Amino acid sequence: MSTFLLKEYRSLHAVFQRVFYTMSLCLFQSRPMAVQKNTRVALLAGCVLSCFLGGCASSLPWIDSQQAAIEKEKYGLNADQRIKELRQQAKKSRGGDSEDQAEFSRELVNEMLAEHDPRVRAEILHLCADFDNPSSRAICIGGLDDPETLVRIAACDAWLQIGGDEAVQYLANRFRSDEDVDVRLHAIRDLGALGNEAAIPVLAEALEAPDPAVQFRAVASLKEVSGRDLGNDVNTWREWAADPAEYRQEWSVAEVWRQIF
Incomplete structure (x- = not known):
């Protein structure tokens, strides 16, 4: 019913415009100069009023809400x-x-x-x-x-x-299987953000990727997982990922000597 009323309103408005313009034109052509002047003023006022009604009708709150409800019912x-x-x-x-x-x-x-x-x-x-x-x-x-x-x-x-080991598993599978490089890079980034050492093997795999962007992202993620910064050399991180425990021991000895001397 509301759709019908809205259409009828717009139809009547269009008819009003045509009739108003026709009557004004006839009066303007048939009357003396003094009357023509007054008619021009009336015509201008009528045009402004008509444009206001035509332009603003669609922005009236009740019409907007009606239209939104109609579209929601029709399209969801x-x-x-x-x-x-x-x-x-x-x-x-x-x-x-x-x-x-x-x-x-x-x-x-x-x-x-x-x-x-x-x-x-x-x-x-x-x-x-x-x-x-x-x-x-x-x-x-x-x-x-x-x-x-x-x-x-x-x-x-x-x-x-x-999070957890299950997250490492699913992210690792996505890195290994996805054909879109953006998804693969995102999976590597998230593996690093997990901070779980279970992600080290798959990040080591990423170091072997032919794409430099994947290698760089793997290095950044290994820094997060290990808590260390061994620089950006891929070979250095390959050595570290091959045996993190050995590097951990060497790091501890070096740290002791640094504290002594």
Whole structure:
């Protein structure tokens, strides 16, 4: 009904414009000069009023809200609106008990499967990292194989947030299997940010990559994991990664001598 009224309003407004212009033109051509002057003033005022009504009608609050409601009913929420709604639901769920969180996570599984916008899927992964239950973990695992680069990167970040040896495993697999260099670089970066020594073997593999960008990122991540700065020479880090325990012993002896002398 509201759509019909809106269309009728605009139709009547167009008719009003045509009639007004026609009548004004006839009066202007048929009356004396003094009357023509007054008619010109009236015509100008009418034009201003007509333009105001035509231009402002679409920005009136009640019309805007009606149009938004019509579009929502017809097309559903847009991506930004869906992200906002998901964040609100996640915030509410965090305040509930474990069963509430599990139910919300199960709903997110359906959302993830049905969602066509990669930005929304990336947001779902970000939210899932906060919930420790099978449904959320399943989403984080599946997100690593998403067809969109943006979503796979978001999945890497989700595992960084989750942490632990399991995160090292999934990030290592993503580095080894992904064909997109941006995803591979992101996986290496997140492995370093984990600060878990279990990541050293895969970072050592990254040192052997033919891409200098991958090597450089691996060096930076090894610095984070080891807590040391052996410079940026790849060969030095290869030696260190081959036997971190030996380097640890040599470092300790050198540190003792430094303190003595």
